[in-house]
Amino acid sequence: MKPSEGACCLLFILLVTGWWPGASCDNPRYEKFLTQHRDDPKSSFRNRYCNVMMQRRGLTRSQCKEVNTFIHGSKRQIQAVCTSGGVPYGELRHSLQHFRVTTCTLRGGSVRPPCEYDQKNSPRFIVIACEDGWPVHYDESQIVTTV
Numbered sequence: 001m002k003p004s005e006g007a008c009c010l011l012f013i014l015l016v017t018g019w020w021p022g023a024s025c026d027n028p029r030y031e032k033f034l035t036q037h038r039d040d041p042k043s044s045f046r047n048r049y050c051n052v053m054m055q056r057r058g059l060t061r062s063q064c065k066e067v068n069t070f071i072h073g074s075k076r077q078i079q080a081v082c083t084s085g086g087v088p089y090g091e092l093r094h095s096l097q098h099f100r101v102t103t104c105t106l107r108g109g110s111v112r113p114p115c116e117y118d119q120k121n122s123p124r125f126i127v128i129a130c131e132d133g134w135p136v137h138y139d140e141s142q143i144v145t146t147v
Contacts, residue, residue, distance in 0.1 A: 027131070027132070027134050027136070029131060029134075029136040029137075030131075030134040030135060030136055032136075033128075033134075033135050033136050033137065033138065034075070035057055035058070036057060036059065036068065036138070037068070037069060037070060037071050037138045038070065038071055038073070038075070038078060039053060039070040039071070039072060039102070040071070040072050040073055040074055041072065042070075042072045042100070042102065047119075049102060049104075049119055050102070050104035050105075050117035050118070050119040051115070051116060051117050053070060053102075053104070054068060054104055054115060054117055055115070060113050060114075060115040061113075063111045063112060063113070064106050064110075064111045064112065064113060064115035065106070065115075066105070066106045066111065067103065067104065067105050067106070067140050068103075068104050068140070069101050069102065069103045069104070069138055069140060070101065070102045070103075070104070071099050071100075071101050071126060071138070072099065072100040072101065072102070073099045073100070077097075077099070078099075078126075078128075078135055079133070079134065079135060081093050081094075081095045081096075081126065081128055081130070081135065082128070082130035082133050082134060082135055083133060085097065086128075089127055089142070091129070092127050092128060092129050092130075092139055092142070093127070093128055093129070093130050094125055094126075094127050094142075095125045095126045095127075095128075096125075097125075098123040098124055098125060099123065099124065099125070099126050100121070100122075100123050101121070101122060101123070101124060101126065102119055102120070102121050103119065103120045103122070103140075104117040104118070104119055105117060105118050105119075105120070126138065127139045127142035
């Protein structure tokens with residue numbers, strides 16, 4: 001076997017087993033984070049975006065989640081905030097680049113379904129918690145507009 005063939009085989013093994021940076025991870029908290037907060041490319045439901053997405057992502061089952069933000073960035077871009085694409089922000093990480101986000105806010109006073117949401121689209125820095133290099137929590141209370 002040529003050295004280049006060996007390198008290709010090793011790369012393939014790393015990708016398949018998930019040991020390559022950026023490969024998927026077997027972390028339930030990371031998977032939950034993606035389900036709750038990532039939508040890339042942004043789904044197109046026009047003015048019903050939040051109502052549809054919150055329901056599809058299971059955030060309105062027993063009660064209406066009051067606020068949720070969807071990040072319109074790739075897995076790689078979001079994960080990078082946990083490493084070179086972010087800086088410490090207390091115990092959290094602050095992104096170095098703006099992300100397009102949609103924030104869904106519950107309309108009305110009741111948290112019982114059916115749930116109706118208002119939406120706000122904006123570019124902004126994101127603040128997340130990381131665990132072993134993987135995003136696991138989006139901090140809704142941190143809206144950072146400058147570095």
